[in-house]
Amino acid sequence: MPDFSYESNIDGLVCGVDEAGRGPCAGPLCVAAVILDPARIPAGIADSKKLTEKLRFELEPEIKAAAIAWSVIEMSAADIDCHNILKATMMGMTQAVEALGTLPVHALIDGNRCPPLAIPATAVVKGDDKCLSIAAASILAKTARDRIMIEMDGLYPMYGFKGHKGYQAQSHIEALRIHGPSPIHRMSWATIRTLTEVDYEGA
Structure with a gap:
């Protein structure tokens, strides 16, 4: 289960960044960034892939209400076609951090590479299973994308x-x-x- 050890080893506000939707052949890529308040971390945060859809949607408003800051960025299918999925992911991650409003001192990025940012960043392989901030971001990215795809179904x-x-x-x-x-x-x-x-x- 993810914990707050990565974040605790850094002085100052830390954001976690993750995405949802790299693999599908339809729909957007959604990227989320979250700065968790260590005093108000909702119970049950985990890698979004290990949670049921019901639990993800229950945790979404709790994370948003308790977080110091959060953001979700949508990269459209056209964006992905224009830039390719890797570049679109890196662009989305940069935009998600910039959209936080509250600037963190460090970003924890799910995966094996970091996007270009104005702050230091650390790539954490399988970060959504290790870092609470990244796991929280994975939930916000996944619920945002699922909501879009449900709308597209209509x-x-x-x-x-x-x-x-x-x-x-x-x-x-x-x-x-x-x-x-x-x-x-x-x-x-x-x-x-x-x-x-x-x-x-x-x-």
Whole structure:
């Protein structure tokens, strides 16, 4: 389970940064940054992937209410197609930290590399399973993205976004074969190019 040891070893405010949605072939990438108040950390924070959808949505408002600062940035499918998923992730992480309003002295980044920031940062592999701040960010990123995909299901019901959230489920692949891509599909993804025979010319 994640704890606050990484944050406690740094003097001053520390933010955790994580994303949701790198793998799907449809929908945005959401990136969150969170500065937790060590005196008001909600119980139950963990890697979002290890929590049920119900628990994630229950924890979301608790984290937002208790945090010193938080932000969520959305990078659209068009952004991802334009910049590629790695660059879009790094851009989103930079923007999420800058959007906090309260500037931390250090950022803990989930993964093995850090985005360009005006403050020092540390990459923590599997950070959402080690650092409470990163785990909190993983929950905010995941709930924000899931909410968007549920809304997109209302606009494009033929794809079943509410269920698979844009991942390559068999039902999603079959829908792509029948209907082709929607405006929120990532045209640079091999899955989309292969299934829909789209000739994508990206950056």
